[in-house]
Amino acid sequence: MRLSLFALLLTLLVGCTDKPGHKNTARAFYYWQTSLGEFNWNDSLYKTTEVSKIYYRFFDVDWSVEAKAPVPISPLRDGYSDWVPQKANVPVVFITNETFKNLDRAGSVLLARQVHRRIMMQFSSLMTGSNYYDYDWSTHQPYEIRSENFDEIARHDSVYNARMALLTEVQFDCDWTKSTRENYFAFLEESGKLFTGKQVTSTIRLYQYKYPKEAGVPPVTRGMLMCYNAGDIRDTQTRNSIFDKDEIMSYLKSGDYPLPLDYALPVFEWALLFRDNTLTAILPATVIDYHTESLATHDSVSYVVKQEFVEGYTADGIFIRKGNIIRLERPDLDDVKDLAVWLGEHKNNPEAILTLYHLNSHDLTTHAKDIEAVFNSF
16 A cells, blocks of 8 residues: 555656756747748747747837827738747737827827727737738628628627637836826726736836836736846947846845736847947847958957948948947846846746747847756746
8 A cells, every 4th residue: 555655656746847957937938020920930949948928029109209199110010921829929019108208197098098909900910810801891891791601790700709819918018217107007007997808917127126116016917027128228338238147136136026027038139339429229249240351349349340331131221330339249148047046036926937038030049058048047
């Protein structure tokens, strides 16, 4: 009898053990491209990450001086990709702080309704990979397409409901301040009413986390703490604005936060273009490799342009002038792993998700082993 109980216990223990080096922690990525076609969703490296959730930047909202109103910018498009819905699909909308500076409470509530409408339309369209049903719905009277054996409106509604079942969470990203929190929070409150049955979450910047009394705590069910970009990106003396572990820790050790948190860490890199000591553009880090002959080492993290060139192959290409400075920034991924360990030990939410920013072919290929190690460290 004792032997049988021991065998049963051993079986249960073995069955509950993850494969070596793999923690049973929810994993996620941010996807911050403008087209789903910019990434190979069948990439074998991507599939090995076993992520359970993707946060997609659906569009940005900024204040238009000409229109004197908030406007949507750079929507995410299908782009004829091989993308299929993931396990969990979370639309993210970035809203500039300037937007809420120019709105009052009533305007913020109206913006929530406009954003809700656009998210629902865009989500439904992306779930099918086609605009056919939406186009058909808008140009025909569905009640006129009905017979004894076929009901167009019932078909449309069933398809729509199936798509919407895949929408369980919506996230808003805003670097709000003390002066704009009332408007942003009014936006969030209205969004919570509109997205009935869905979870509404908000990003939390490090200073908002450290000073909750001054910044306020957003009226949402959960927050995503962005554990990067604490440095001044515009300062020419900054060595790495993406990630400095000591600086990040100075915020994190401030105390508890009155909202369940998930955590985001960086695995991306970029190149910052400075002209006359002024930041003028954010470039892909590959600019250094592609234009090596046009650059000379300036210091340990920067390059000086010795021969002018154009970055990009379209009409939107950026002209890089002789004498410009390009600062290459990337996080020390060993430090990122260390912070993932610390967050795993100090998280205020037992069901916390670790999200990496951001999913793209270059960083995934370059840092595949480190990405897996960061996930496992949490």
